[in-house]
Amino acid sequence: MSEMFEVAGRKLSSRLIIGTGKYETYQQNAEAAEAAGAEMVTVAVRRVNLTDKDKPLLVDYLDPEKYIYLPNTAGCFTAEDAIRTLRLAREAGGWNLVKLEVLSDQKTLYPDMEETLRAAKLLIADGFEVMVYCSDDPVYARKLEDAGCCAIMPLGSLIGSGLGIINPVNIRLIVEQSSVPVIVDAGVGTASDAAVAMELGCDGVLMNTAIAEAKDPTLMASAMKHAVIAGREAYLAGRMAKKRYADPSSPLAGLI
């Protein structure tokens, strides 16, 4: 399907964004990205290893010319930490498009929405284009959009949990009210979860662990690619109404 998807002025044909963490090797990561058909990947910003400079570099496996790098603020628990990280990312990469996440605690990695909103406003004032990881609270989602975020990215469930889309009602509310892309970020465990997110009308899905921790990450990446396409097409096609009783598919007329 040639339908394009646009976020912050960038046109993408793949609605599947993948993370680059937790893979056994960057080579495996690159193969999964290829199989997923991903055009955008999230990356983290970390200290250069001064003692072991022969360690493989992400950029040597996932070419930033081929994939849109989306630097994240994983591990940041205050707006200031997140802004510091993303300013470094902007200097390292030379672009303004970022993924903001401000977390509340290590156990749940649940987004701290008050800090997230504060950080989003500061980043946007500083010229960043902010795709924002958030809770599935439609009120905060609206505030983030009003603040100027270029994509709203509610969690399906906790980061790395693989529990799927546990609050589809809220995800749909966010989809209905938003005029910027809505991308489910976090919680997808398997292909059907990605399809559910897309059937709810989301513009895309962002995932990492579901692919990286599959027994065969490349095969799961391919499964996710098909699930996202299937879910999108089902959403556009418009599902049949649910009924309480059977409705025969074969005509009753002419029955012998």
Added chain:
Amino acid sequence: MDITVNGEEKRFEGEVSVAGLLTALALEPKKIAVERNLEIVPKSLYGETELADGDKIEIVQFVGGG
């Protein structure tokens, strides 16, 4: 001159610029970003930014993440 780079103490003799530090560490400027005492050093200023005793330097790069 003693400076801290990514949490590690480093000693240099004489004047050293950010560009000189990166050369000494064999790091390619294109792939990294540098922060000096919490202020970003733009790539265009690596050559003219001289380090001072006690500076705290952070050098970061992109790594895999979700």
